[in-house]
Amino acid sequence: MRDRRNREARHGSRRVDGGETTPKAFRLRALCVFGLMVLAAGGLLWRAVDLQLMDHGFLASQGDARFSRVVAIAAHRGTVTDRYGEPLAVSTPVDSVWANPRELALATDQLPRLAKALALDRNELARRVTSNLDREFLYLRRHMQPADAAKIKALGVPGVYLVREYRRYYPSGEVVGHVLGFTSVDDAGQEGIELAFDHWLAGEDGAKRVIQDRYGRIVQDVESIRPVRPGRDLVLSIDLRIQYLAYRELKAAIREQRAKSGSVIVLDVDTGEVLAMVNQPAYNPNDREQINARTYRNRAATDILEPGSSIKPFVIAAALASGKYDAQSIVDTSPGYIRVGVKPIEDKHNLGRIDLATILAKSSNVGMTRVALSLEPEQLWTTLTRLGFGQVTTSGYPGESAGLVPHWSHWRPIGIATMSYGYGLSVTPLQLAHAYATIGDGGLVRPVSFLRVDAAPVGERVLDERVSRTLVHMLESVVSPSGTGLRAAIPGYRVAGKTGTAWKANAGGYSTDRYMAVFGGVAPATRPKLAAVVIIDEPGAGHYYGGDVAAPVFSRVVGGALRLLAVAPDAAIGAPDGESAPPAPARQQVALR
Numbered sequence: 273m274r275d276r277r278n279r280e281a282r283h284g285s286r287r288v289d290g291g292e293t294t295p296k297a298f299r300l301r302a303l304c305v306f307g308l309m310v311l312a313a314g315g316l317l318w319r320a321v322d323l324q325l326m327d328h329g330f331l332a333s334q335g336d337a338r339f340s341r342v343v344a345i346a347a348h349r350g351t352v353t354d355r356y357g358e359p360l361a362v363s364t365p366v367d368s369v370w371a372n373p374r375e376l377a378l379a380t381d382q383l384p385r386l387a388k389a390l391a392l393d394r395n396e397l398a399r400r401v402t403s404n405l406d407r408e409f410l411y412l413r414r415h416m417q418p419a420d421a422a423k424i425k426a427l428g429v430p431g432v433y434l435v436r437e438y439r440r441y442y443p444s445g446e447v448v449g450h451v452l453g454f455t456s457v458d459d460a461g462q463e464g465i466e467l468a469f470d471h472w473l474a475g476e477d478g479a480k481r482v483i484q485d486r487y488g489r490i491v492q493d494v495e496s497i498r499p500v501r502p503g504r505d506l507v508l509s510i511d512l513r514i515q516y517l518a519y520r521e522l523k524a525a526i527r528e529q530r531a532k533s534g535s536v537i538v539l540d541v542d543t544g545e546v547l548a549m550v551n552q553p554a555y556n557p558n559d560r561e562q563i564n565a566r567t568y569r570n571r572a573a574t575d576i577l578e579p580g581s582s583i584k585p586f587v588i589a590a591a592l593a594s595g596k597y598d599a600q601s602i603v604d605t606s607p608g609y610i611r612v613g614v615k616p617i618e619d620k621h622n623l624g625r626i627d628l629a630t631i632l633a634k635s636s637n638v639g640m641t642r643v644a645l646s647l648e649p650e651q652l653w654t655t656l657t658r659l660g661f662g663q664v665t666t667s668g669y670p671g672e673s674a675g676l677v678p679h680w681s682h683w684r685p686i687g688i689a690t691m692s693y694g695y696g697l698s699v700t701p702l703q704l705a706h707a708y709a710t711i712g713d714g715g716l717v718r719p720v721s722f723l724r725v726d727a728a729p730v731g732e733r734v735l736d737e738r739v740s741r742t743l744v745h746m747l748e749s750v751v752s753p754s755g756t757g758l759r760a761a762i763p764g765y766r767v768a769g770k771t772g773t774a775w776k777a778n779a780g781g782y783s784t785d786r787y788m789a790v791f792g793g794v795a796p797a798t799r800p801k802l803a804a805v806v807i808i809d810e811p812g813a814g815h816y817y818g819g820d821v822a823a824p825v826f827s828r829v830v831g832g833a834l835r836l837l838a839v840a841p842d843a844a845i846g847a848p849d850g851e852s853a854p855p856a857p858a859r860q861q862v863a864l865r
Contacts, residue, residue: 347475375431402621582772
């Protein structure tokens with residue numbers, strides 16, 4: 273008994289409940305474990321408080337960085353239509369494939385399969401990925417059809433994603449290409465109407481916060497950050513019917529005449545609206561491989577030319593406005609030539625004493641020289657500039673040229689003489705058409721507009737109405753059997769216009785085998801509705817006079833447009849003014865008309 277007690281005392285045991293004993297060491301261990309558990313619970317509680325209260329912002333941002341994203345909502349660009357609502361430019365939804373190079377680099381075994389699906393060279397794809405590891409965004413393929421892009425996504429390649437974008441599509445292709453221009457791959461206007469009205473057409477992308485899974489798929493929309501604002505629609509003055517008619521006729525003429533290029537512009541005389549504007553060579557804005565400066569340049573607004581005899585009506589307008597001349601005035605062109613300084617100016621034949629209408633009908637350079645030299649230079653210059661020459665129109669078209677009309681204080685007699693028949697000054701086809709529209713509108717100049725206008729804008733009078741009416745009547749003689757522009761005649765309509773043929777300038781002077789053929793005019797002559805100008809650059813099929821090359825195009829384009837617009841005829845079919853144009857005469861009466 274004594275030995276047992278000694279052992280219990282030695283091991284620190286005591287008896288409890290029913291005589292059992294608990295060693296002191298176990299009790300201490302239990303207390304220690306309990307204390308550790310309390311400390312651990314306290315630590316967890318403190319950490320929970322710290323995470324929820326102290327570090328909540330940091331942790332939330334870290335979680336968002338992994339699963340929450342702010343994604344852009346692409347805004348589609350506004351639609352461009354013609355004056356009757358026919359779509360000319362629309363934005364269609366497409367998907368672009370992009371990648372996070374850091375993530376994609378971890379799945380290099382997937383690159384061959386991805387490259388094949390994207391129709392890319394696998395080595396090139398690998399090079400692009402590995403050379404952009406410092407970036408988190410890299411386009412792999414832009415503007416794919418959504419169905420094709422979905423197949424790429426279905427491959428499940430890590431780090432490859434899709435983004436919705438919009439691509440511009442032009443239903444009429446090259447028919448309206450030069451007017452509309454085009455957009456960049458990011459849908460920003462680059463040329464033409466797309467550039468001029470980019471601020472109107474471009475939308476504002478929206479943004480929203482979403483939750484994504486590890487594969488980049490949107491699980492939940494969290495909030496809208498910025499609503500999307502689509503671009504606004506734009507209604508042009510272009511009449512697609514007339515535009516296509518002008519395109520077709522100009523293209524046929526360029527092919528038939530083997531010409532270098534050409535332009536046609538049709539304006540509404542009453543409103544100043546551009547109903548048609550076409551150029552050749554043309555380009556298709558849907559095909560980006562065709563987009564280069566040589567083809568997309570809108571020659572009708574940006575290129576300048578010496579207009580040749582097509583400027584003569586406006587010099588005659590200055591003569592009528594001066595009060596020195598009227599419709600019955602006679603000019604003596606005998607003996608068929610005139611010398612100004614050391615330069616002789618000749619007509620093909622000696623036309624003798626002729627009136628102003630005959631000067632225009634026969635395109636007499638001698639007669640024009642005598643008239644121009646009899647006028648005050650300042651008054652001639654003022655008339656030309658008030659008609660819009662030497663300054664850009666109000667169209668707002670990007671890159672439009674102002675042309676050049678030297679100030680009258682720098683004129684010399686030989687300069688006045690050559691200017692009277694179209695040399696020494698330069699104009700754009702659009703300026704020339706605008707000037708003819710002003711004459712057709714009774715001397716009122718109205719702003720040129722590429723946008724549809726609902727009411728005719730107020731015009732500024734630059735010529736007396738009597739002068740304009742007299743001039744239009746004179747120009748009818750040009751489109752008559754005795755004039756140089758017979759082939760511009762339109763069955764059923766009276767036409768007033770003027771031919772022009774100009775040598776093209778080259779280094780050191782003028783070429784004698786390269787020409788610019790022009791015809792400009794208005795119809796119907798009794799109350800003009802349309803003004804048009806046709807330019808054929810360097811015809812190479814044997815004919816080069818404006819009356820042979822440009823006038824027939826005017827007849828077909830303007831004649832078709834008048835019928836499309838249901839403009840009432842003002843000449844009986846079968847009468848001289850309403851006859852169909854006969855074949856071109858074998859020889860022109862006056863050189864360079």
